Amino acid sequence: MTALLEIDLGAIAANWRQLAAMHPGETAAVLKADAYGLGAARLAPVLAKAGCKTFFTAHLDEAVALREILPTARIAALNGLFPHAAADFYEHNITPVLGSLRDIALWHAEAAGLGRPLPCMLHLEMGMNRLGLTARELETLRANPTLLDGVQVDVALTHLVAADAPDDPVNRSQAMAFYEAARQFPGAKKSLANSSGMFLGPFFHTNLARPGAALYGVNPTPAHPNPMRGVVRLTAPILQIHDVAPGETVGYSGVWRAERPSRIATLGVGYADGYHRALTNTAHAYFDDTPIPLVGRVSMDLTTFDVTDVPATPGDTLTLLGPRHGVDALATEAKTNGYEILTSLGRRFKRQYIGA
Structure with a gap:
């Protein structure tokens, strides 16, 4: 997937x-x-x-x-x-x-x-x-x-x-x-x-x-709304969803701990794909119109998101980059700029060119 x-x-x-x-x-x-x-x-x-x-x-x-x-x-x-x-x-x-x-x-x-x-x-x-x-x-x-x-x-x-x-x-x-x-x-x-x-x-x-x-699509006027059209959309399917009890941790080093019964979705995207490790516990994806927090450590090939509040199931997709969460927003979460986000996008993604 x-x-x-x-x-x-x-x-x-x-x-x-x-x-x-x-x-x-x-x-x-x-x-x-x-x-x-x-x-x-x-x-x-x-x-x-x-x-x-x-x-x-x-x-x-x-x-x-x-x-x-x-x-x-x-x-x-x-x-x-x-x-x-x-x-x-x-x-x-x-x-x-x-x-x-x-x-x-x-x-x-x-x-x-x-x-x-x-x-x-x-x-x-x-x-x-x-x-x-x-x-x-x-x-x-x-x-x-x-x-x-x-x-x-x-x-x-x-x-x-x-x-x-x-x-x-x-x-x-x-x-x-x-x-x-x-x-x-x-x-x-x-x-x-x-x-x-x-x-x-x-x-x-x-x-x-x-x-x-x-x-x-990177904003050339950072203090103002972006005057340019967004260019990229990155979506990834949910591989598995685990039920996590309060007090349990997720991912390497246990840097995120559940405070309530939680549903944790795992995506097959990680820092080997340019989804930076710096996004640990800071980034968001979207399920339809709902922001979904990234929880735990971003690892090489996998990243975990808290889907407790949405009806997501394995096989559903989360949007990592798109109209509601563009390259500049992800860059802010990674403490970098949109240039680095774009140039880091990995070769394992299936690429589809649209709108020609």
Whole structure:
């Protein structure tokens, strides 16, 4: 009896169209981590049909796999170049996002060897301190522009530090610093907003937006109701129901003890499926419209719920993710974010794509 993960392709397409309608420039789609765990091979054609023309991955391997599905789209890999990879970027028509002088030197050498300019995007470091050209490196480029010979900078981009906190002054200061730094590349388009950044207002709207999580139903405005459609529904059948007397415990270490005669349902879902151990004694599922508390320790393959107050029987299903209890709600219970919930969803679930 296998848990069922339904992924609504129609909702994903609708989410992209909604975001594209609110952004005056081009709206891309971020498909890194196998489209946040939902299956890039199935989602990419749906987004392309909806009108998306530019796609981002994290790694080159992800981009090469996507090229097989999207032969004419612009595909960019965010994590930069590494030695001996430039030829693969060129062969598969993948745009590298260059984030260091070393990256630029590798792409420059590839362009020189081919005798033709090669397109790229430049990542400018504006406060995240992960990837990107630092102020010192930008000054080096300014002093020696020949370093960019053969390197065609199509887009300058950066990544917002606190876009999900709209009142944080770092957002505007980072945007202002980015716009000033991007003037160094007058022919390049600008890309600033991620999912949450698209909701910060017109000052953050540029030539190219890069939504990811919002496409997949994660709330890009955490302080407000979610403006996006839910995308996933996870249900699991009840394997067994045990009658538990007051004082008896459930699961490893006995971290939950019955205070009344209880009926405990066991589901074949656990932390091996991405249903995090941190959900122990905190999460809820739904039986029809009734919330059902998770009781006891989440184990590798099994999780237990208190169904005392509902007429559940073995074979009935509980909804672990759905309209009443989405990825953000489960993330709150796990003390993480919706991104981690989505990217953790396991491969043992039966996956069903709907709404195409």
